Amino acid sequence: MNRYLTAVKAALFLLLLVPFVLIILDGVQDNLTADPIEEILHRTGLWSLRILLITLLMTPLKVLTGSALFIRLRRMLGLFTFFYASMHLLVYVWLDLGLDWAHFFEDVIERPYITVGMLAWLLMLPMAITSNRHMVRKLGQKWKRLHQSIYLVIGLGCLHFLWLVKSDVTEPLIYTGIGLTLLLFRIIHHKHVQRKARIAQSSRS
Amino acid sequence: TLPTTTDKNERFVIDEITREKDATTYNNFYEFGLSKSDPAENAHTLKTEPWTLEIGGLCEVQGKLDLQNLVNGINVEERIYRMRCVEAWSMIIPWMGFKLADLIKMCKPLSSAKYVYFETLYDPKQMPGQNGRSIPWPYREGLRMDEAMNELTLMAVGMYGKELPNQNGAPLRLVVPWKYGFKGIKSIVKMKFLDQQPVNSWQAIAPQEYGFYANVNPEVDHPRWSQATERRITGGFSLFNSRIDTQMFNGYGDYVADLYNGMDLTRYY
Numbered sequence: 153m154n155r156y157l158t159a160v161k162a163a164l165f166l167l168l169l170v171p172f173v174l175i176i177l178d179g180v181q182d183n184l185t186a187d188p189i190e191e192i193l194h195r196t197g198l199w200s201l202r203i204l205l206i207t208l209l210m211t212p213l214k215v216l217t218g219s220a221l222f223i224r225l226r227r228m229l230g231l232f233t234f235f236y237a238s239m240h241l242l243v244y245v246w247l248d249l250g251l252d253w254a255h256f257f258e259d260v261i262e263r264p265y266i267t268v269g270m271l272a273w274l275l276m277l278p279m280a281i282t283s284n285r286h287m288v289r290k291l292g293q294k295w296k297r298l299h300q301s302i303y304l305v306i307g308l309g310c311l312h313f314l315w316l317v318k319s320d321v322t323e324p325l326i327y328t329g330i331g332l333t334l335l336l337f338r339i340i341h342h343k344h345v346q347r348k349a350r351i352a353q354s355s356r357s
Numbered sequence: 358t359l360p361t362t363t364d365k366n367e368r369f370v371i372d373e374i375t376r377e378k379d380a381t382t383y384n385n386f387y388e389f390g391l392s393k394s395d396p397a398e399n400a401h402t403l404k405t406e407p408w409t410l411e412i413g414g415l416c417e418v419q420g421k422l423d424l425q426n427l428v429n430g431i432n433v434e435e436r437i438y439r440m441r442c443v444e445a446w447s448m449i450i451p452w453m454g455f456k457l458a459d460l461i462k463m464c465k466p467l468s469s470a471k472y473v474y475f476e477t478l479y480d481p482k483q484m485p486g487q488n489g490r491s492i493p494w495p496y497r498e499g500l501r502m503d504e505a506m507n508e509l510t511l512m513a514v515g516m517y518g519k520e521l522p523n524q525n526g527a528p529l530r531l532v533v534p535w536k537y538g539f540k541g542i543k544s545i546v547k548m549k550f551l552d553q554q555p556v557n558s559w560q561a562i563a564p565q566e567y568g569f570y571a572n573v574n575p576e577v578d579h580p581r582w583s584q585a586t587e588r589r590i591t592g593g594f595s596l597f598n599s600r601i602d603t604q605m606f607n608g609y610g611d612y613v614a615d616l617y618n619g620m621d622l623t624r625y626y
Contacts, residue, residue, distance in 0.1 A: 252599075
């Protein structure tokens with residue numbers, strides 16, 4: 153099981169790096185459209201959101217298959233979500249705004265889609281910092297509560313996407329739909345577990 | 358086809374122009390798809406010859422004009438203009454075209470004509486994007502008569518010394534360099550003189566975000582993003598070109614600022 157897990161993790165790691173490598177390769181070959189900054193922003197943002205949804209898929213997969221493997225992959229997925237979100241933020245602040253901090257703060261305060269995007273990244277930061285085994289042990293129950301802010305992040309991420317498109321909201325709506333489905337699964341599952349616990353308790357008494 | 362000799366207008370020369378490759382593969386033309394790379398891939402289905410322009414509304418000379426005849430009998434020149442998209446990126450493009458004013462004079466508009474209205478071709482067979490509902494088709498645009506008569510306002514039939522590529526609005530498109538790019542309606546089949554201000558497509562879709570005038574104005578932000586700066590797409594790899602300041606009327610204030618004297622441009626955006 154352990155060697156199997158290591159192999160799966162290594163493969164997943166390489167797979168999750170592919171979008172990043174493609175950006176570099178396309179960049180070198182001048183294949184990032186006429187507006188490379190916009191293209192990199194778009195790709196990193198999209199991959200961050202996609203990997204976030206895959207991260208959220210792990211718990212349902214574990215429940216449905218009974219395999220704990222999926223939970224073991226969650227941290228790497230979460231960290232890659234953060235990696236692409238950080239690239240997204242870095243490209244925006246550095247390449248796009250040229251480190252013009254006045255412009256940056258104006259954007260964060262005045263543009264709702266940037267406000268929620270920034271908020272999503274800020275919520276991910278403590279999760280990324282406390283993702284190692286040591287912090288999990290140290291924080292105990294608090295760790296769980298802290299990492300539940302992922303549910304907020306998915307909402308903010310979808311809002312960020314929805315609010316920035318010019319006319320056709322089909323694509324962000326698809327992501328929002330998947331996100332809501334994953335959240336709904338948790339609510340239903342949570343209720344189900346609670347009911348089972350209640351039944352177990354009442355049959356014992 | 359273009360006239361064999363086309364003069365460069367020396368008053369509208371800019372040194373650094375956008376690479377042809379960039380200007381012809383990065384287009385907003387929803388008739389051929391929503392992504393900016395779609396038009397270059399899909400626009401080959403558009404048949405641009407022969408092409409007729411229908412003239413109507415409040416004018417003496419009405420009816421259908423064959424575009425080739427029109428181009429043969431009108432002064433076509435090259436002008437290099439800045440093009441500022443409402444999405445806060447910009448290009449510098451060498452257009453070939455004729456002054457809209459020259460065409461309007463030929464149509465002999467009545468004194469009651471206050472606006473010029475344009476329509477893009479509507480034909481989902483040639484323009485597959487029109488099967489979707491991103492925009493109420495056909496695409497519509499309009500100008501106030503004095504804007505249309507301004508010497509900057511161009512009807513383009515070519516760019517980079519060649520005929521217009523389909524994705525750039527062949528065979529006939531409007532170029533209004535002091536306004537956001539969406540005013541530059543593409544593949545025009547209809548021109549009408551009106552006494553009332555028409556509703557242009559983007560204004561119809563989101564009136565709180567896009568107005569009739571759409572003048573480039575760094576002081577009036579789009580509700581969702583700033584218009585104070587822009588990403589200039591020019592030659593070479595522009596990854597490390599950060600934003601430049603957007604100029605009032607896209608730098609064409611000397612030609613057009615008078616048109617808007619006394620108007621509140623935050624209200625008439």
